[in-house]
Amino acid sequence: MQATSKRIPKSIARQGGAQQPRTPEPRRFDPLAMISNSEMQAALGSGLIMLAAWAASGWSEVLSVILYVISYTLGGWMKAKEGVETLVKERDLDVNLLMIAAALGAASIGYWNEGAMLIFIFALSGALESYTMERSKKDISALLALKPATAVRIEQGAMSEVTIDQLAIGDLLLVRPGELVPADGKVCRGESSVNQASITGESLPVDKTAGSEVFAGTVNGEGPLYIEVTKTAENTLFAKIIRMVEEAGNEVPDSQRFIKRLESVYARVVVAATVLLIALPPFLLDWSWSNTFYKAMVFLVVASPCALVSSIMPAMLSAISKSARKGILFKGGVHLENMARTSVVAFDKTGTLTEGVPQVTDFIAGEGYVREELLSVSASIEKLSGHPLAEAIVALAEAERIELRDIAESKSVTGWGIEGVIDGRLWRIGKSNLLDQAEGTAAVAGPDDWSTLRSRLEQEGKTVSLILDGDTIAGMIALQDTVRPQAENAVRKLQELGIKVAMLTGDREATAQVIAGKSGVDLVFAGLLPEDKVSHIKALREQYGHVIMVGDGVNDAPALATATVGMGMGMKGSGAALEIADVVLMNDNIEEIAGTIALARRTQRIVKQNMIFAVTVIAALMIGNFVQGIALPFGVVGHEGSTILVILNGLRLLR
Known part of the structure; x- marks a missing residue:
């Protein structure tokens, strides 16, 4: 059906722009947002009450203890609840229970303030990590707020407001200035600029005229548009993006899975070692019971792997969030981790390296x-x-x-x-x-x-x-x-990162060589059927290691699935390519691939920095506790401070 096939009654055309914009206000970063987080409020409240308890200790011991109990409860309730749930449901130990046990142990031997300080800093680092992850996820899924709910449909010269689910292919819609485009379609009449940032990450609006393609979830500019629906609600590009975002929350990188398994084993080892430290030294080293218990509590604090556990996901989510702002959607952190190891990027020719x-x-x-x-x-x-x-x-x-x-x-x-x-x-x-x-x-x-x-x-x-x-x-x-105008630059940027660039195409050898010469790719494979592309991807993986496959067509889907990371073209890509792809370039800008790989590598460097730093701090504090002895407050600040530092180090990727 042609885009101009729908007749628009003049009486309706004159009504364009009458309705006020209904799009949500763009979300801006608010420095106070962190404080409004309930977990952060509990942590800060715990710290203030701890200070009040310390101040009251000079003139009322009973009041001081009561305030400390309140501080413990306020700061430790959520973490204790998480730890108990893990213990009951999964029959496993985690760092939450270790920290609560250490705080209660310190209180049992009269170190109320040290225990309260441990609870406060532990709650603060946990709140900071939660805020980091929450903000990163919001950056990725902010477009969910732009999900259209209703549309103005024109039928037999009359307008009616209907839900998105009621729309069918071929329906004629009116989109007034400032409103959300409710469905994928083609413009039948009207001229306007449309903000496509929610789909492609483009910073500037794109001009739309009769015959132009528009996408659900984008924002109409200054003029009314009459749009013919070309896709149902569940098949729009916007709906596919939402599914990708939901999938991203379920994909966990291998390094994080390893850390979670390590945490479980490590927590048991720490608990067993703490019990032995309490029981044996009075008999073997002639230590006093109070001194032994104190050192055991310090050990329990400094040996807990809080910083190690927080080394990975804040950095991963920050990188995924940053990529999403540029129109690059990851379906999970595992693909970011794999992308950092890329040795070869293989491009399909048509629609990828070429227009x-x-x-x-x-x-x-x-x-x-x-x-x-x-x-x-x-x-x-x-x-x-x-x-x-x-x-x-x-x-x-x-x-x-x-x-x-x-x-x-x-x-x-x-x-x-x-x-x-x-x-x-x-x-x-x-x-x-x-x-x-x-x-x-x-x-x-x-x-x-x-x-x-x-x-x-x-x-x-x-x-x-x-x-x-x-x-x-x-x-x-x-x-x-x-050849795409940015193809040569995109290939050159990849080669500067030490990555080989291959081109896979079903086209003739002569045509492929010409495109290869203009774009500068290293390896050319021509005359390929879809199964041949799969074979070449397997061969490239065997020869070079990790391979990214970039494609846009149905015939690329098997190769996308075979590659270490499949990258689909969001604007012109087929539904099959988008479903199978691990990463989607929503704006089809292949120049972003090199920058995304560089970001993935930087993320891996930060994760390694965090892990080395966390292990070093834990080892130093443990050795210091047994060789010379360290005060519980110093152990608390050193251990929990390292946790906060690794989270903040991961946050650098958001810049």
Whole structure:
């Protein structure tokens, strides 16, 4: 159905822009938002009451203890609840129970303030981590607030407001200035600029006119738009993004899984070691019971793996959040982790390294034919075809403002091309393989021998078609898919990172080599079927290691699934490619791939920094406790302070 097929009553057209904008206000970062977090409020409240208890200890011991109990309860309730749930439901120990046990142990031997300080800093670091993760997830899923709920549908000249689920393909919608576009569709009438940041990450609005494609969840600008629905609510690009965001929350990187397994085993070891430290030294080293118990509590505090547990996810979520702001959606942290190890990036050619839309590069008329007249004839006949090459010829005629002619009759010639009758003359346009069948085809004198000319054009990677006036060659058309303007730069940036770039295509070797020469890729594999692409991805993984596959078509889906990380093109990509892809470039900007890999590598460096720092602090505090002895407050500050530092180090990725 053509975008201009819907008639819009003038009475409705005049009503455009009457309704006030209904889009939500853009969310800005509020420094006070962290304090409004309930977990942060509990932690800060615990700290203030701890100070009050310390101040009261000088004149009322009973009041001081009561305030300490309140401080313990306020700061430790949530963590104690989490620890008990883990113990009861999973029959496992975690750092929450270790910290609560250490605080209660300190209180039992009279170190109320030290225990309260432990609870306060532990609660503070936990609140900071929760806030970090919450903010990162909000940055990724902020677009959920832009999910359209209703639409204004035009039926038989009347408007009615309906829910999104009631929309069907072909419905005509009115989108007023400032409103959300409720469904994927094509503009039938109207001109406006549309903010597509929620879909593509583009900072500037995109102009839309009749025939332009629009997406659900984007925001209309200054003019009313009349849109014909092309996809149902569950199949819109916006709906797919939402599913990707939901999947991202369930994918856990391998390093985090390892840390969770380590935490379980490590917690048991710490508890067992603490029990032995309480029981044995009085008999073996002649320590006093109070001194032994104190050192055991210090050990319980400093040996807990809080900082180690917090080393990974805050950094991962920060990196995923930053990528989402640029229009790059990860379906989980595991893919970010894998991307950091990339050795090869393999591109599909059509629609990825190239525009995916062929253009006429050469239109050659034979002697005795006028180029403009021949182009008019060709475009008039091809106007009836929906083939991409036909559309390219029509586009050339429109660009040169060539008037089209009436066609008496036309028909498609299966496997070859199309033919039509104009002014009583039969014209045919199709493949150049007729040059290999000289009999019955008269070669008209032209600028060059037709076969030689075809060979030269094909060596340049172009697809060649013939124009025949009856059985006589009247002209030749060369078409080529053009290289994306950013392709060369995108490839160069990847190579600067030490990554090899491959191109996989089903196109001919000559065409592939031309595109490879223009884009600068290292490895070229041409003439491939979908199963061949899978074989080459497997071979690249065996030879080089981790491989990213970038594609946009249904035929790329098997290769995307086979690669270490599959990356789909969000704007022009097929549904199958988007479903299978691990990462989606919502704005189709392949230049962002190198930056995303660099971000993934930086994230891994920060994670390693955090883990090394956490282990070093834990080891230093444990050794210090047994060699020289350290005060419980120092152990609390050292251990919990390291936890806060690794979280803040991960937050650097949000900048």
